[in-house]
Amino acid sequence: MAETLLELSGISKTYPGIRALDDVSLRVCRGEVVGLIGENGAGKSTLMRVLAGVIAPSEGVIRIGGNDHARMTVSEATQAGIAFVHQELNLFENLDVAANVFIGREKLAGGPLKLVDNAEMRARVMPLLERLGADFTPSTLVDNLSIAERQMVEIAKALSIDARVIIMDEPTSSLTISETERLLEVIADLKAHGISVIYISHRLGEIMTCADRVVVLRDGRTVGELARDELSHAAMIRLMIGRDLKALYTPPKQSPQPGGCEIAGVATTAFPDRQINLSVRRGEILGLAGLVGAGRTSLARAVFGIDPLLGGEIRIDNAPVGVASPRDAIRQGIYLVPEDRKKSGLVLELPIRENVTLASLLDYVRMWLVNGAAERKVAKEQARRLSIKAPSIDMEVVTLSGGNQQKVVLGKWLSMQPRVMFFDEPTRGIDVGAKSEIYALMRNLADQGVAIVMISSDMEEVIGVSDRVAVMHEGSVSGVLEREQFSEYNVLRLAVGQTLETMEAAAS
Amino acid sequence: MMKKELGLFLLLAVISAITGAINPAFLSWVNLLNMANLIGLFGVFALGEGLVIITGGIDLSLGSMFALLGVVFIDLLTTYEIFWPFALLLVLLAGLALGAIQGFLITRLKMQPFIVTLCGLLIYRGAARYYTSDSTRGFGYGDEASTLSNIASGNIAGIPNTFIFLIILALILGVLLHRSVYGRWLYAVGKNEEAARFSGISTNIVIATAYIISGGLAGVSTVLFVFYTNSVSPSSFGNFYELYAIAAAVLGGCSLRGGEGSILGIVLGTALLQVLQNLVNILGIPNSLNFAVMGTVILVGVLADQQLQARRRRKAALAGLARTTPKPTLGQGNQNTSVRGATALPTSTGDHA
Numbered sequence: 001m002a003e004t005l006l007e008l009s010g011i012s013k014t015y016p017g018i019r020a021l022d023d024v025s026l027r028v029c030r031g032e033v034v035g036l037i038g039e040n041g042a043g044k045s046t047l048m049r050v051l052a053g054v055i056a057p058s059e060g061v062i063r064i065g066g067n068d069h070a071r072m073t074v075s076e077a078t079q080a081g082i083a084f085v086h087q088e089l090n091l092f093e094n095l096d097v098a099a100n101v102f103i104g105r106e107k108l109a110g111g112p113l114k115l116v117d118n119a120e121m122r123a124r125v126m127p128l129l130e131r132l133g134a135d136f137t138p139s140t141l142v143d144n145l146s147i148a149e150r151q152m153v154e155i156a157k158a159l160s161i162d163a164r165v166i167i168m169d170e171p172t173s174s175l176t177i178s179e180t181e182r183l184l185e186v187i188a189d190l191k192a193h194g195i196s197v198i199y200i201s202h203r204l205g206e207i208m209t210c211a212d213r214v215v216v217l218r219d220g221r222t223v224g225e226l227a228r229d230e231l232s233h234a235a236m237i238r239l240m241i242g243r244d245l246k247a248l249y250t251p252p253k254q255s256p257q258p259g260g261c262e263i264a265g266v267a268t269t270a271f272p273d274r275q276i277n278l279s280v281r282r283g284e285i286l287g288l289a290g291l292v293g294a295g296r297t298s299l300a301r302a303v304f305g306i307d308p309l310l311g312g313e314i315r316i317d318n319a320p321v322g323v324a325s326p327r328d329a330i331r332q333g334i335y336l337v338p339e340d341r342k343k344s345g346l347v348l349e350l351p352i353r354e355n356v357t358l359a360s361l362l363d364y365v366r367m368w369l370v371n372g373a374a375e376r377k378v379a380k381e382q383a384r385r386l387s388i389k390a391p392s393i394d395m396e397v398v399t400l401s402g403g404n405q406q407k408v409v410l411g412k413w414l415s416m417q418p419r420v421m422f423f424d425e426p427t428r429g430i431d432v433g434a435k436s437e438i439y440a441l442m443r444n445l446a447d448q449g450v451a452i453v454m455i456s457s458d459m460e461e462v463i464g465v466s467d468r469v470a471v472m473h474e475g476s477v478s479g480v481l482e483r484e485q486f487s488e489y490n491v492l493r494l495a496v497g498q499t500l501e502t503m504e505a506a507a508s
Numbered sequence: 509m510m511k512k513e514l515g516l517f518l519l520l521a522v523i524s525a526i527t528g529a530i531n532p533a534f535l536s537w538v539n540l541l542n543m544a545n546l547i548g549l550f551g552v553f554a555l556g557e558g559l560v561i562i563t564g565g566i567d568l569s570l571g572s573m574f575a576l577l578g579v580v581f582i583d584l585l586t587t588y589e590i591f592w593p594f595a596l597l598l599v600l601l602a603g604l605a606l607g608a609i610q611g612f613l614i615t616r617l618k619m620q621p622f623i624v625t626l627c628g629l630l631i632y633r634g635a636a637r638y639y640t641s642d643s644t645r646g647f648g649y650g651d652e653a654s655t656l657s658n659i660a661s662g663n664i665a666g667i668p669n670t671f672i673f674l675i676i677l678a679l680i681l682g683v684l685l686h687r688s689v690y691g692r693w694l695y696a697v698g699k700n701e702e703a704a705r706f707s708g709i710s711t712n713i714v715i716a717t718a719y720i721i722s723g724g725l726a727g728v729s730t731v732l733f734v735f736y737t738n739s740v741s742p743s744s745f746g747n748f749y750e751l752y753a754i755a756a757a758v759l760g761g762c763s764l765r766g767g768e769g770s771i772l773g774i775v776l777g778t779a780l781l782q783v784l785q786n787l788v789n790i791l792g793i794p795n796s797l798n799f800a801v802m803g804t805v806i807l808v809g810v811l812a813d814q815q816l817q818a819r820r821r822r823k824a825a826l827a828g829l830a831r832t833t834p835k836p837t838l839g840q841g842n843q844n845t846s847v848r849g850a851t852a853l854p855t856s857t858g859d860h861a
Contacts, residue, residue, distance in 0.1 A: 326708045329708070330707075347695075347767075348700070354692065369683070370692060412707065
């Protein structure tokens, strides 16, 4: 067995009311590539933040080079040779490659002024870039580099601090196939030089290619470890799922009615060369599952008129509708409950009343002026219907809890006539009680004939609430599941880009 | 909401009372009417500036606009001998047009308001000076626009028309800003443009309209100032006036981050600035200290307001905590860890009130 570089044992991280990590252990040997997989929210990022010194574990020991730490600071982690290649790259686009590599520890020239020694930094970065096979120079501006090249800069930065363990969090999510292959070659080269890599990815194919060992997390626990010769898609997926789902499902009062919203051949700005075909009937809740970055939010934004539609057509009840702006969409009865309610859903400093009527204010106008009485009536009605808990409708929304804030966003739309509603992660950051209230509301709306699309990364929610589930993978719909086909296994298969047919073939 | 305005009014009253006690001439009828006239002159375009600031923008071009529109206005009346209502209308339209161009550049071409209006400041001033070959323009001995002149610089029962005009304008804009749909949209866009857009508000139009109103009011102010000074020297006419407007709006409770401020506040802010200027003269403070006094009062005023607000918010937060079950809240950083179930955490305590 190779020398153990790094060992995490019994790591737990508790937030009030929730155990984000529960007795997780992870060992990394010299020159080893460890794959770390798990569903959205399984605890991978939290674990890596512990390792990088960003958050302190509640329990457990971090052992590096024979020394035990109860927690690490960022600088201790760096000194211990742990480097991060971030999912969202942390580079300064306005600086050149060498300056980025040495950011915060710039080489200084002698003399009284201690000026930055650019020549020295560039000279030091040059061999690193050569080693990585990069075809840009240390003096290239990062702004001019592609995402793959920026990743090389991050790796060069890791090498420059003599990193022994490099953590890569979804490094290939924005890379093309050839760029991905090159990255995998670089990883093989790092490995040959005795540098270890922790490789976090949803792409099981890449994991199969590069990992020596795979650790699977689920609900904050280590649920399994697969050696190189045990690796298979099926084995990995089986470990990632496997949790009893609570019964959330309320069936619709009647079977879905004809009509609804059809999305035909739509291309979005996030994936201009992919087409999305999807239909949601009146009276049903369509779950839209997929991995983070699969293009679900881009679809919702395009249908709601925030981003331009790059082709295709949207039809409601078989009639094509044009949505060049949110105003058009709203006029057509297409509403969006956005992912980030604080940023896009609410004006936090305005009272509940003004937020509820923000989109429909022109309906409460008398002689060009806002009819305060009518407005109050509507806001009160929504507050009562949604049981928004607040002393008065004149309270600023910022003072409300997450669940009540979300209800205000809902109130804004329910005070009008919805035909198609997109809910983007409707229960993120919301407590359990308010969650079930929101599920009940969605069902209620569906029963009134609204077509509902619920984007969710919460598997329990997707399977528990939806009547059908469409799964997206890299910008297009990879499959639609009927209720009898619902399983985390199936959703995950489609989410990582495999089709149901191959899965069925493999099962038989 | 009215707390700010009340505070400002008290400040104004206290300063006036102290100044009046030291030198009773401050409260003399003549001095008060003179101040009222100046408040009227400076208040009109400060209101336009205030609307722009509520969108989260800024208009630096006002003073130069006065110079350009001023020389054009005088030229229309004297050289071209255009009937005064048409000249008035043309200047008004020119102001609206300049505002529309700035609004277009800011909303459609996504340029920063500071840059657009700074360039406006430079361009209009240059154009005015070139147009007149840097010479002062004034009225001849004829009575080119005596009717308009009488209206602009006259008075009703001793009260300057400019002041009366400001009050009427403030009432109209007050209704527009505080009671109309447009006003509601303006605040929403200023506070959170994205959420406004997600609510179907045409944010570009809302913002551009604020610049257009500001430009139109600059046209009106030009005419009022022209008849106040009776001549326009293109290199100095209106210099720094945009800064007076910004100062008045900020004193009056507008936040340069947008979404805050009221018409009453802006009017009171303008009044306070004029009182300060007047006080420098009347108390025999060296005139050179004029700007320094103004700067100090604005600095102290805004600082005090911020401290009071922070204290009020802390108090409210404490009261909120006491009302509900205390529960630790998650930091912003932790919320992003996307831990399954961590998302089920209440981020605030209101649910259990």
